[in-house]
Amino acid sequence: MSKEEVLRTAIIRAINNGFCPLAGITAESTVGIYPSVDSVVFIYERSGWVGSKGLDVFRIIFDRSFAKALWGDEEAGDEDFYAPKHDSLSGSYWRKMWEYHLRNMAISEDPIKYLEGNM
DSSP: OOOHHHHHHHHHHHHHOOOOOOOOOOTTEEEEEEEEESEEEEEEEEETTEEEEEEEEHHHHTTTHHHHHHSSSBBBGGGGGGEEEEEETTTTOOHHHHHHHHHHHSSSSHHHHHHTTTT
């Protein structure tokens, strides 16, 4: 997949899972998503008119709500997901899936390539 296809797939999946890249923009109101390697243009319909807005790719993919929508908020139960923090309510030391992937994407050499392999 090209980087643009990876971004488009990840963003559509996150929007379908509740990610809202712009106030009031939902899966139902999104008409088109046009990514490039440095920005994403959203075409949307609201109240009978069509608008567009460009956002920085990294602003989107490193957004916590994007990560939660893409990878989920459940705890991972694997040694790789261990985090040096303690939740006094659950007694858990495990990271949430989105935290694990967001951290690894941030330290990866190519964040978009990381997205491609972990969607």
